[in-house]
Amino acid sequence: MAFLSAFLSCILLLSLSLSSSSSSSQFADGCYTSIFAFGDSLTDTGNYLSLCLKGLQTYDRFPFIGLPPYGETFFGRPTGRCSDGRLVLDFIAEHYGLPHVQPYFGGENLNLEAGVNFAVAGVPALDVDFHEERGIHFRNNISMRTQLKWFTDLLPSLCKNSSCKEIFERSLVVFGPFGGDDYGNVFFQKSVEESLEDAQSLQPLIVDAITSAIEELIELGVVNLMVPGMLADGCLAITLSFFYTSYNAHDYDPETGCLTLLNKFDENHNNLLQAALVGIRERHPHVSIVYADYYNASLQLYRSSEKFGFIKRPLKACCGGGGPYNYNSSVPCGYSPSQACVDPSSYINWDGAHLTEAAYKWISKAVLNGHFTIPRINSLCNLPYEKKAYV
Numbered sequence: 001m002a003f004l005s006a007f008l009s010c011i012l013l014l015s016l017s018l019s020s021s022s023s024s025s026q027f028a029d030g031c032y033t034s035i036f037a038f039g040d041s042l043t044d045t046g047n048y049l050s051l052c053l054k055g056l057q058t059y060d061r062f063p064f065i066g067l068p069p070y071g072e073t074f075f076g077r078p079t080g081r082c083s084d085g086r087l088v089l090d091f092i093a094e095h096y097g098l099p100h101v102q103p104y105f106g107g108e109n110l111n112l113e114a115g116v117n118f119a120v121a122g123v124p125a126l127d128v129d130f131h132e133e134r135g136i137h138f139r140n141n142i143s144m145r146t147q148l149k150w151f152t153d154l155l156p157s158l159c160k161n162s163s164c165k166e167i168f169e170r171s172l173v174v175f176g177p178f179g180g181d182d183y184g185n186v187f188f189q190k191s192v193e194e195s196l197e198d199a200q201s202l203q204p205l206i207v208d209a210i211t212s213a214i215e216e217l218i219e220l221g222v223v224n225l226m227v228p229g230m231l232a233d234g235c236l237a238i239t240l241s242f243f244y245t246s247y248n249a250h251d252y253d254p255e256t257g258c259l260t261l262l263n264k265f266d267e268n269h270n271n272l273l274q275a276a277l278v279g280i281r282e283r284h285p286h287v288s289i290v291y292a293d294y295y296n297a298s299l300q301l302y303r304s305s306e307k308f309g310f311i312k313r314p315l316k317a318c319c320g321g322g323g324p325y326n327y328n329s330s331v332p333c334g335y336s337p338s339q340a341c342v343d344p345s346s347y348i349n350w351d352g353a354h355l356t357e358a359a360y361k362w363i364s365k366a367v368l369n370g371h372f373t374i375p376r377i378n379s380l381c382n383l384p385y386e387k388k389a390y391v
């Protein structure tokens with residue numbers, strides 16, 4: 001029933017936008033009036049930087065994502081996004097005719113009606129205390145659950161004018177990706193010998209944590225979810241540099257040059273996540289849950305880089321402090337003497353750990369046209385094709 005009314009309100013909004021084509025394009029290509037987002041640096045549109053500037057997040061050196069050339073391609077200034085421009089979330093918002101999703105800690109006049117982004121760069125899916133007990137350190141006590149709590153705390157003000165149910169029927173929740181910072185910190189803080197096994201043992205726990213969080217959102221009334229999987233970490237300049245001397249030639253995929261073991265690791269995470277989503281769909285048939293396959297969407301860029309306008313073998317970071325993949329953790333992008341490439345749009349990798357706007361743009365296209373989602377979506381409302389056909 002909730003699905004049906006969500007669909008009816010789509011039709012209503014669509015006919016509204018059709019009958020007044022000269023007015024605002026707010027509903028131009030979608031039926032959502034707001035987006036709520038959770039996640040890490042792939043989705044953070046400014047929270048981490050704001051937390052640092054407000055003194056709520058500690059750091060040794062000024063956060064490099066707050067320095068040029070971050071943001072140079074689209075915003076013309078650093079916005080706290082870990083890229084030269086827009087992220088996948090920004091392209092999703094644009095696709096649905098909505099403003100870029102505002103960071104929760106972005107400023108005084110947060111317009112709740114347009115949605116809120118709770119994603120923070122560097123946060124794990126599992127609680128920080130859990131990791132600390134296992135000798136894995138995080139700078140701050142912010143996790144996926146913290147973001148969920150911020151969201152829950154916001155509900156009384158969010159649902160003041162309309163009921164939460166009505167608001168969530170018209171909202172898209174983008175949940176993730178999560179896990180990259182749990183795994184990354186295990187890989188970078190433990191020895192190569194023990195890290196893979198340790199990280200593997202976290203996979204079911206992380207997928208369970210994501211599942212519980214999604215179930216909680218559904219309890220609160222959320223009915224439209226997009227859940228992205230992990231990217232291909234074995235293709236990132238940061239991992240390729242970190243493991244530079246650890247592996248042999250046959251550990252690299254000859255076609256892409258990516259580290260096979262790490263990509264298999266991500267595939268396993270993504271397959272566990274998709275299996276969990278099947279379970280959630282069965283338990284909550286009225287909820288639309290779309291898996292966004294960032295992994296395969298990004299792999300096609302590495303495989304056919306020139307077709308997409310990128311350089312051949314695009315594994316090097318555009319912006320970094322040198323080395324075989326132009327990544328050096330002591331000279332991050334933003335700090336001297338690191339340097340950025342002249343044309344970021346010809347690179348997939350921006351700063352070692354994150355992708356360029358050009359790469360995110362292709363990934364979002366691949367997701368939003370439905371080719372890299374499960375189930376395939378109709379770009380109109382994100383509803384699976386089958387459900388639309390049924391209505």
Ligand SMILES: *[C@@H]1O[C@H](CO)[C@@H](O)[C@H](O)[C@H]1NC(C)=O
Pocket residue numbers: 128129141
């Ligand atoms: C981190 O936050 C959680 C949840 O708010 C809290 O229970 C825990 O005590 C905190 N841990 C530290 C080390 O501050």
Ligand SMILES: *[C@@H]1O[C@H](CO)[C@@H](O)[C@H](O)[C@H]1NC(C)=O
Pocket residue numbers: 112113157158159160161
């Ligand atoms: C509620 O309505 C007031 C007055 O129209 C408006 O200023 C405010 O932004 C609305 N709040 C939400 C959460 O929609």
Ligand SMILES: *[C@@H]1O[C@H](CO)[C@@H](O)[C@H](O)[C@H]1NC(C)=O
Pocket residue numbers: 229266267268270271293295296
């Ligand atoms: C995409 O990635 C998954 C990992 O989740 C893998 O198992 C699958 O075969 C890939 N699918 C396609 C269509 O390439």
Ligand SMILES: *[C@@H]1O[C@H](CO)[C@@H](O)[C@H](O)[C@H]1NC(C)=O
Pocket residue numbers: 321322323328329330331
């Ligand atoms: C990283 O940069 C530092 C400082 O310039 C330098 O001392 C070090 O050798 C570099 N490391 C690599 C692996 O290039």
